[in-house]
Structure formats: structure tokens, C-alpha cells
Amino acid sequence: MEQGNRAVLVTGSTSGIGLAIARRYAALGYDVALHSFAAEAEVADLLASVAEGAAGRVRYLRADLSDPVESQALVPAAIAALGRLDILVNNAGIQKVAPVEAFPVADWDRILAVSLDSAFHAIRAALPGMVERGWGRIINIASAHGLRASPFKSAYVATKHAVVGLTKSVALEVAEKGVTVNAICPGYVWTPLVARQVADQARVHGLSEDEVVRTIFLGPQPTKAFVQPEEIAELCIYLSGDMARSITGSAISIDGGWTAK
Structure with missing residues (x-):
């Protein structure tokens, strides 16, 4: 399949890393669904700028990933908008900095919902179509904090470690199905x-x-x-190609040497 026929969903993609990833896919001819929790009117100018440089279709999906109903509906909405989903990039994530004994329970629950649960819901919904077609790419944007810990970031570190574990487990489940599952672990971007x-x-x-x-x-x-967001975008593009078919279950660091220490 040519890349221009492939459809991509990038969660959390109206700023920062996610936006750079979505722009790169769009520029290369992929059909791309961007996502955030903002109303479409609030990001209309941004979407127009992505579409201006796009060689494929650009769509926008709104969902609050802290809401399990909206989270579970996101991938079906992407499939409805694009006709299929070949590549899923789970980028959405939030964090809060606080000592664990003072960490608000509501913030803990929201961080887990957005940064971990949403990836589970998206993978669960995207995999059947990928397996049926015998081709798919799932890329989870984790963090150097998925491999190392820092104080006062208990929820963020816990979710990023869990995303790396989720990546490895799912990769093993679909290793013979033509679907690869990898995590990218950036340092400070x-x-x-x-x-x-x-x-x-x-x-x-x-x-x-x-x-x-x-x-x-x-x-x-x-x-x-x-690290620059565009570096992460280029790594996503490589992992989405056919020559990356043997890379699966990996947590790939792009962190300026942080995890080499």
C-alpha cells in the first residue's frame, strides 16, 4: 500500500509534538485525523494551516479523553471520517507536579485516563481492522520518564512506564499479524x-x-x-514504513543521552 492511501490518527495533535507529527504525515500524503478536546472553531486556523501543506485529507475530531465514553468513541470516529485506520499515534498526555502525599486524587485519575486509559481504548478499537488487513502501525509517545523516574511526578512516571509495558505486551500479541507496536521515549522537547x-x-x-x-x-x-518535535515526527514516519516491519515491542529513546547514563 502506498503511504498516500494510509490513514492516520494522532491524538493530542493541535500543539507541540502531536502537531509536528500530524503535519509531517499530512505533508507526505497520508490522510490524517487530528484530535484535541477543543471545539473545532477554536482550532480552525491551525487546521487550515495543516491542510494547506497537506497532500491528503485532513480531518479534526474532538474528544475529552478523560471521559471514558468519549475516549472509547475516538477511534470509531476516526474510521468513520477516514474510511479506515492504518496508523495510530497515541500522543495525548498531561501531567501535574506534586509530592505523592499531596497529590490530588482527581488529578491522578485524570492523568491516568488521558495518558494511559486512552491509549488502551484506542489500541483496542484500532487493532481489529489492522489485523484483518494484515498491516498496521501503533506508535505510543511515552517519555524518558517511561524508563527513568523523577520525584514529584508520580502519576506521569507511572503512566509512562505503563505505556511502555502496554506497548510490549500488545506487540507480542500481534507479532505475526503484520502490525507493529512501538513506544517513542523523548527527553525534554x-x-x-x-x-x-x-x-x-x-x-x-x-x-x-x-x-x-x-x-x-x-x-x-x-x-x-x-529534542525538537520534528525529530519525533521523523521517527514516527520511519516506524510507519514497510522497512520498519521488524521493529516492534521497542521503547526507542530520543533523549539526548539521558537514559544512557
């Missing part, structure tokens, strides 16, 4: 969200933004450089 966090941390700690970047954000990354 330069996104608008991180840019705002840098400014906030600088104010809180009385440091310059350059000091915050080097000591707080890039301290774990030996390269002392942020």
Missing part, C-alpha cells in the same frame, strides 16, 4: 508549553531563563539540547 514553564521556573527560582534551561530542564540530557 522544546514546545510552547515548555517555553512557558521555563519562564515560570525562572521567576520562582530567581534565575535567568538560560540557567533554568541548563540546570533544571537539560540537566538530565548530556547533549544539553532540547
Whole structure:
């Protein structure tokens, strides 16, 4: 099958990593469904910019992944919009920083729902069609925190470790079905969200933004450089190709050497 005939859903794809991934698929001719919890009117300009550079169809799906009903309905909606689903990129995720004894239960539940449960629901709904056609790609955007821990991020670290485990388990189940399942584990990625966090941390700690970047954000990354969203997008494209058919059940680090230590 040519890539232009393949259909892709990227969850959490109206900003940052997810948007870079969706843009790259669209530019290469894939049919792409973007997703977020925002109303379509709120992201109309962004969708138009993706469609402008697209060689395939671009669709938008709204779903609040903290709601199990909406979460379970997302993949069926993508299949209805695109006619099929060949590639699923589970990118959506949220986090909160707090000591575990002070971690609000509501926040814990929401992080697990968005970052872990939604991936389960999406995989469960997408697999039958992929298996029936004998071809499919599932890519879970995990994190270096799926392989390493940091304090005060108990829910985020727990979900990312679980996503890596989910990846491996599902990969084994479909190893002979023509479907690969992999996790990408980025380190700190330069996104608008991180840019705002840098400014906030600088104010809180009385440091310059350059000091915050080097000591707080890039301290774990030996390269002392942020990963760019486009790097993750290119890795998704490679994993989506036929030459990546033997890569499955892998947690692939793209973290500036963080997990090499």
C-alpha cells in the first residue's frame, strides 16, 4: 500500500509534538485525523494551516479523553471520517507536579485516563481492522520518564512506564499479524508549553531563563539540547514504513543521552 492511501490518527495533535507529527504525515500524503478536546472553531486556523501543506485529507475530531465514553468513541470516529485506520499515534498526555502525599486524587485519575486509559481504548478499537488487513502501525509517545523516574511526578512516571509495558505486551500479541507496536521515549522537547514553564521556573527560582534551561530542564540530557518535535515526527514516519516491519515491542529513546547514563 502506498503511504498516500494510509490513514492516520494522532491524538493530542493541535500543539507541540502531536502537531509536528500530524503535519509531517499530512505533508507526505497520508490522510490524517487530528484530535484535541477543543471545539473545532477554536482550532480552525491551525487546521487550515495543516491542510494547506497537506497532500491528503485532513480531518479534526474532538474528544475529552478523560471521559471514558468519549475516549472509547475516538477511534470509531476516526474510521468513520477516514474510511479506515492504518496508523495510530497515541500522543495525548498531561501531567501535574506534586509530592505523592499531596497529590490530588482527581488529578491522578485524570492523568491516568488521558495518558494511559486512552491509549488502551484506542489500541483496542484500532487493532481489529489492522489485523484483518494484515498491516498496521501503533506508535505510543511515552517519555524518558517511561524508563527513568523523577520525584514529584508520580502519576506521569507511572503512566509512562505503563505505556511502555502496554506497548510490549500488545506487540507480542500481534507479532505475526503484520502490525507493529512501538513506544517513542523523548527527553525534554522544546514546545510552547515548555517555553512557558521555563519562564515560570525562572521567576520562582530567581534565575535567568538560560540557567533554568541548563540546570533544571537539560540537566538530565548530556547533549544539553532540547529534542525538537520534528525529530519525533521523523521517527514516527520511519516506524510507519514497510522497512520498519521488524521493529516492534521497542521503547526507542530520543533523549539526548539521558537514559544512557
